[in-house]
Amino acid sequence: MITTRQRLAAARRVVVKVGSSSLTSLSGGLDPARLDGLVDALAARRAAGSQVVLVSSGAIAAGLAPLRLPRRPRDLATQQAAASVGQLLLAHAYETSFKRYGQLVGQVLLTADDMIRRSHYRNAQRTLERLLGLDAVPVVNENDTVATDEIRVGDNDRLAALVAHIVGADGLVLLSDVDGLYDGDPRRPGARLITEVEAPSDLEAVAVARSGAGSLGTGGIATKITAAAMASASGIPVLLAAAEDAAAALDTGAAGPKCGTAFRASGRRMSARRFWLRHAADVRGRLDLDAGAVAAVVDRRRSLLAAGIHGISGDFVAGDVVDLVGPYGVVVARGVVGFDAAELPGLIGRRTRELPPEQRREVVHADDLVLV
Ligand code: GLU
Numbered sequence: 001m002i003t004t005r006q007r008l009a010a011a012r013r014v015v016v017k018v019g020s021s022s023l024t025s026l027s028g029g030l031d032p033a034r035l036d037g038l039v040d041a042l043a044a045r046r047a048a049g050s051q052v053v054l055v056s057s058g059a060i061a062a063g064l065a066p067l068r069l070p071r072r073p074r075d076l077a078t079q080q081a082a083a084s085v086g087q088l089l090l091a092h093a094y095e096t097s098f099k100r101y102g103q104l105v106g107q108v109l110l111t112a113d114d115m116i117r118r119s120h121y122r123n124a125q126r127t128l129e130r131l132l133g134l135d136a137v138p139v140v141n142e143n144d145t146v147a148t149d150e151i152r153v154g155d156n157d158r159l160a161a162l163v164a165h166i167v168g169a170d171g172l173v174l175l176s177d178v179d180g181l182y183d184g185d186p187r188r189p190g191a192r193l194i195t196e197v198e199a200p201s202d203l204e205a206v207a208v209a210r211s212g213a214g215s216l217g218t219g220g221i222a223t224k225i226t227a228a229a230m231a232s233a234s235g236i237p238v239l240l241a242a243a244e245d246a247a248a249a250l251d252t253g254a255a256g257p258k259c260g261t262a263f264r265a266s267g268r269r270m271s272a273r274r275f276w277l278r279h280a281a282d283v284r285g286r287l288d289l290d291a292g293a294v295a296a297v298v299d300r301r302r303s304l305l306a307a308g309i310h311g312i313s314g315d316f317v318a319g320d321v322v323d324l325v326g327p328y329g330v331v332v333a334r335g336v337v338g339f340d341a342a343e344l345p346g347l348i349g350r351r352t353r354e355l356p357p358e359q360r361r362e363v364v365h366a367d368d369l370v371l372v
Pocket of ligand 1: 020060061156157
């Protein structure tokens with residue numbers, strides 16, 4: 001049987017994410033030597049026949065030193081300004097570094113809207129595909145200069161998982177200042193590196209050291225685990241490794257990379273629609289289901305009918321995404337609702353045949369549902 005590491009080595013299309021602290025320092029800004037080291041590894045992977053999409057953090061961090069900001073700002077406007085200065089420097093640094101290999105790069109700045117609106121999602125997909133087709137390396141980041149706290153993906157780990165799905169990647173490599181997942185706080189003696197995560201349930205046993213965000217980027221180990229779980233659950237194997245081990249992490253040798261934590265792709269590749277529903281959609285409201293409706297939707301994969309709903313909240317319209325919530329307040333599914341919020345109070349709790357003929361339809365159709 002082919003191992004996760006072999007699959008990573010054989011991946012034809014790889015999304016690589018690198019974190020801010022692996023490219024910058026607080027006092028000096030961007031560190032060209034470390035950036036070159038990463039680009040060397042990416043160029044080697046390309047030379048071995050793979051397509052590469054880079055998701056790079058570091059815009060905000062790269063803007064700090066030139067703007068004489070002593071630390072990552074808390075307020076949004078200064079973050080946006082730092083990102084504006086830093087993204088330009090970052091893109092320029094990649095352009096310069098890839099040029100050593102005669103390689104062209106293309107900058108792709110995405111907003112959360114590009115992920116949460118299905119029409120935009122397709123647009124981003126086409127752009128990335130075209131760049132790859134033209135043999136340019138897409139360098140992706142969130143568009144931090146216009147992102148606000150309400151509308152932003154927030155961390156590039158999850159952004160990278162979304163991008164990996166959008167481009168149909170065969171592998172996702174998350175590079176940062178941690179060299180993998182540990183079974184305890186890695187700063188304490190005795191903590192062991194977990195080399196393979198075979199199934200999502202393996203993660204439950206991990207006493208994750210939630211060290212929180214560093215001083216430069218926004219992700220901690222938690223967002224890496226979330227991103228790895230998102231990608232692996234939809235069929236994409238993931239490697240979590242240290243940025244300084246980039247060459248080893250991207251190695252195409254037959255046995256596969258010999259560093260980091262490898263996450264087996266546990267689920268099947270899911271359709272863009274289901275992935276979007278599960279991970280990216282902007283949830284506009286909730287429907288409270290009785291136990292019978294939960295059983296119908298979850299166990300029998302049926303559509304949700306008005307009769308099984310006893311409460312609604314949120315200001316949504318037909319076509320929006322809502323959470324389906326079971327008796328103990330647990331979100332059991334997510335789906336595209338067929339009615340406006342204003343229409344539902346008169347319908348819920350009633351059997352379909354008691355409804356006016358024009359309203360005798362599913363509230364959420366089974367095809368528009370994903371279980372959570
Ligand atoms: N997009 C942010 C930046 O470039 C980084 C987000 C993250 O650290 O995950 O500064």
